Amino acid sequence: MELINKGKTKNVYKLENGNILLEFKDDVTGKDGVFDPGENQVGLTLEGSGAAALALTTFFFEKFKEKGIPTHYVSSNPEKKTMEVLAAKTxxxxxxxxxxxxxxxxxxxxxxxxxxxxxxxxxxxxxxxxxxxxxxxxxxxxxxxxxxxxxxxxxxxxxxxxxxxxxxxxxxxxxxxxxxxxxxxxxxxxxxxxxxxxxxxxxxxxxxxxxxxxxxxxxxxxxxxx
CATH class of the missing domain: 3.30.470.20 (ATP-grasp fold, B domain)
Structure with missing residues (x-):
């Protein structure tokens, strides 16, 4: 797979099948060592935050799927802290x-x-x-x-x-x-x-x-x- 982008909280890879793989990291946004979802910079590293983010994202995307809400979610791998998604244009x-x-x-x-x-x-x-x-x-x-x-x-x-x-x-x-x-x-x-x-x-x-x-x-x- 090909590394496309190293993001603040995730690394993004392109898979051979055309889909995208998101690798969740333990970095979170914040300022001065304090977490803040509204910040646009990495503020701190919280061990286990990547696994937690993936678990919750999977949970919510499955709920959205049940309700017919369109998402890019395909599947997730908790052991590798990765999620396969459809390619999207922002x-x-x-x-x-x-x-x-x-x-x-x-x-x-x-x-x-x-x-x-x-x-x-x-x-x-x-x-x-x-x-x-x-x-x-x-x-x-x-x-x-x-x-x-x-x-x-x-x-x-x-x-x-x-x-x-x-x-x-x-x-x-x-x-x-x-x-x-x-x-x-x-x-x-x-x-x-x-x-x-x-x-x-x-x-x-x-x-x-x-x-x-x-x-x-x-x-x-x-x-x-x-």
Whole structure:
């Protein structure tokens, strides 16, 4: 297989059958040694975080499959910490769709003059450009269309999918007494041009609480999968 990219949290390989292999690493995003799913840099290394991310991603993708939600997931190998997925073309150089249920993290830092920390955001969806140097700036629907990153119809499809997927995850977590504050998702197109969920869905790209207690990403598999 051919190494395509060494990412912050995963290495990406191209397989002979045309699919992609994602190798999960123990690096997580954050700043000053503190995990933060909203950060765009590797902040620390947590032993076991790669295996945890793969276990949760597999769990969630299987749930999405049951509900007919399109994803790039094919299969996973827990021993090797890898997941085989369909090849996907990103929107531009990559976008993140963030669903926010509570005003925390980067949202609160940006808009703290207009909201209270922890304020209910009712599943508000925002889109950011994947651009580390620019700090992953937010972009509006009109901006996405103007820059030819997607059509108006695709934007509506993607925001609807983001909310649908986020609500599924929120409900699953609620069954375990956990509250989803926010999460980020990525989407791409398959070779036929169909939109599908890509990348991972794990504790590393969501913020979860139980009451007032923040749940560390490595703690989530024990709370959710056992």
């Amino acid at each position: 929107f531009g150089q990559g976008l993140e769709f963030i669903c926010r249920y509570k005003a925390v993290g980067s949202f609160f830092r940006r808009y703290h003059k207009y909201c209270e920390e922890g304020q209910d955001l009712k599943g508000f969806v925002e889109v950011t450009l994947k651009d580390d140097a620019a700090g992953d700036p937010p972009i509006t629907k009109d901006g996405l269309i103007l820059l030819n990153l997607m059509t108006a119809e695709e934007y509506e499809t993607l925001t609807k999918l983001t909310k649908e997927i986020s609500d599924v995850i929120k409900d699953i977590l609620a069954e375990k007494g956990l509250d989803l504050y926010d999460l980020k998702l990525e989407f791409g197109r398959d070779k036929e041009g169909n939109i599908m969920l890509i990348d991972e869905v794990s504790g590393g790209n969501m913020r979860i609480y139980k009451g007032n207690q923040y749940i560390e990403p490595l703690s989530l598999p024990d709370l959710l999968l056992k």
